[in-house]
Amino acid sequence: MGDVEFVVEGPVRRADVPELCERLADLVRERGARVVAVDARGLGGPGADAVEAVARLALTARRLGCEPRFARMDPRLLGLLGLLGLGEVVGEAEEGEEPRGVEEGVDARDPPL
Template identity: 40%
Template sequence: MNSAPTHGHSYVADSSLPPDPSPVVVLAGPIRSGDAPRLCERLRAALPGAPAVTCDVSGVTTADLATLDALARMQLAARRAGSRMVLRDPPAGLAVLLELAGMAEVLGASAAGASGVEMVRDAEQREPALRVEEAVIPRDPPR
């Protein structure tokens, strides 16, 4: 079953693919800041009875904060419905932005690791804790 919005860009088509039993929501074109509510409605329509929904974002042409906001809102809508959303085939720019924003794992971006960006976190360097006990003098004023 394919469906498209009545006007504007063709953002979402709902279908079930035989190898993947979860419903697939396909996003294509630019995603603007006002599109999030409509995309969440489309996602909720694909959710009934599905433990997860795959969101194919291979056709998304924007990698900006409006796109991140829409994807995060869609994930929240899925979780509120007792399901989850997994991203499939994010374009390189979107994959990099997902990683930099710390959202790749949250959104389950399957190709985000292939973006070439590796998040490096330095281990915190501090001296090992010493077993020092401090004595408190009752009449000693605080400094």
């Protein structure tokens, strides 16, 4: 059990997404992965097909008990995901929230609310 890398080769069209998810699922099951690093540069720029691919790949990994971590994503796609409220899918924090895996520190000298 451990980490695995999954490379998305593009360009990705909507019709490619089910096969991508199936390949990801096979890899995660085969390796017993707990974390999958998704090299997302093959997704290209912002668009509906790329957004669907990101969302469905993340969902596929999570359904298998595996944490997806996206890397090398086009900044414009990352921005679009944030605008759509899907930034958390790729590990970005929503405005005013701590990033996933980071907890706000508490100062013992702070009075209770």
